[in-house]
Amino acid sequence: MTIQRQYTLPNCKLVVEGLSDGATATAPRPVVSMVTNAECHFAGQPKPISGGRAFLEDLAITASNYAQGILSGVPHPHTQPGQGELVSLERVEPDLHRLTVKPDSFVGEANGGGSAAPVQIDLRTVQLFDLVEAIDQFLADSQTLPEFAPQLAPVSRRYAVTHEPMTKQVVPAAIGLVGLAAAAAALFFLPIPERRPEAAAEDATTPAPLVSPASPAASPPTDSPTPLASPSPVASPSPVQSPDTTVSESPTAEDPSPAASPENAPPETGGSVGEALVNANEITEPEQLDRLKTQLRDRLDAAWSQRPTFTEDLVYQVSVAENGDILGFRYMNNAAVQNANQTPLPDLQYQQADRSAEPNALFRVVFTPGGVVQVSPWHGRPPE
Known part of the structure; x- marks a missing residue:
């Protein structure tokens, strides 16, 4: 057979x-x-x-x-x-x-x-x-x-080499060598800066000017009182302890930063490449999803007449058009692959023409061993 x-x-x-x-x-x-x-x-x-x-x-x-x-x-x-x-x-x-x-x-x-x-x-x-x-x-x-x-097997490294003409590979190297040679020739003709021995000797023997303690610039005038020293270093308040000093406080961990606030949180993304190709025009309106869900469940109930022999739930992702036609389905577990011929999905799928660009809705369809069909929106019911 x-x-x-x-x-x-x-x-x-x-x-x-x-x-x-x-x-x-x-x-x-x-x-x-x-x-x-x-x-x-x-x-x-x-x-x-x-x-x-x-x-x-x-x-x-x-x-x-x-x-x-x-x-x-x-x-x-x-x-x-x-x-x-x-x-x-x-x-x-x-x-x-x-x-x-x-x-x-x-x-x-x-x-x-x-x-x-x-x-x-x-x-x-x-x-x-x-x-x-x-x-x-x-x-x-x-x-x-x-x-x-x-x-x-891994792909050979020779297939990852950029295939460019030899001229394109040689020209940059040649330009770099010519530029380096021109710079070296220009620096060769520049004179070496010389330092006069007299200036060097003067710099080495002349000491730096010192301020004498007895000079007028260093000593205060005789008629002005000499400032008194504080009795102890502890008695003089430090700038940090002064009441007039304002100390800036750094933000603590309890202060929420702008990046951690819920308003600035980045949106969550999800999905796979296959879903992006098939569901470019996915239907998300709650009323339309409820209508298509009921229509799909009634259609599968009416077409599923075979008595199930499997012992595990069969889970599928089903794509449905606006008029209720089943555009395609995917297997979501091993039991769904092994027992697909016991479900009506292959017979109910629309095969007449290419309808991949139509708006469609995704549903989670589960065939239970007890003969019950469960249908729910794939992403859950969106908020109204």
Whole structure:
């Protein structure tokens, strides 16, 4: 019996079909050890790309390396022999990436009767990263090809070197050397300042003028009284102890600083890259969230007719459009990945066209082992 596994994102869906070995064929969720067909559907594209196990493995490695190169700015070449022969990715515009699949891995409508030319699909950045997310979900699924794992290795340092023409690298050094030589030549012709021996001798033998105690400048006039000394140093008040002296107090730890006040506290930020791409126009109005929450719960209750066999809550993040259509969902725990086929989410997701730019709301959906569907806003209900 053929087993099908789906990994669904708003702009991409990866479908893997295969067979199980005899040891796990009777298990509730058998292990897919042999791949018979793999398909990748993109929103807005009329036909999917498909192939066998070689196509699936090459697609996973190529997409992961390409996405890491875009995020880090360092190209990630294929390090294993045979990688990149069936699937390749290249950037044609800042927000456009061309996916090329060679005819050996492409399965046409008549199983090999398609065109001999390579199949090319132009993907936007949001579609590319949804493809990477679907591949990550496939690799995290321990019940589908558990022996397949990409070989991770550090990128060679030669790929991080800035590739500039030799002229651009030599010109700054040459200008620096010429400037240093010109400065040395100019300083060479300047005379060395000399000090006259007579001035040096006079400075060494002439003592500094001293004030004599008997001179009029040093002694006070005879007709003026001599100031009396205080009986003891303690009796004379110090400037700190004087009542007329104002002592400035430094701020203590109890005085709140402007940076610690609640009014000046920086706003909290949160979210991930995937949420920023999908939820650029997120719906936050409380009344609209309540309406969409009720509509989503009623729809899931009506469509969930299968009796659950799992023993742990299945938690999903679901994106819903303004009219109630389910645009996509994400797995939030391992049980949700393993038991997705027991939920109505894959069948209710809207797959007709690309609707990633529409306003949407995020909800937390939990399928309990007791057959209850729980729906709540992902960020909680905002204050009215």
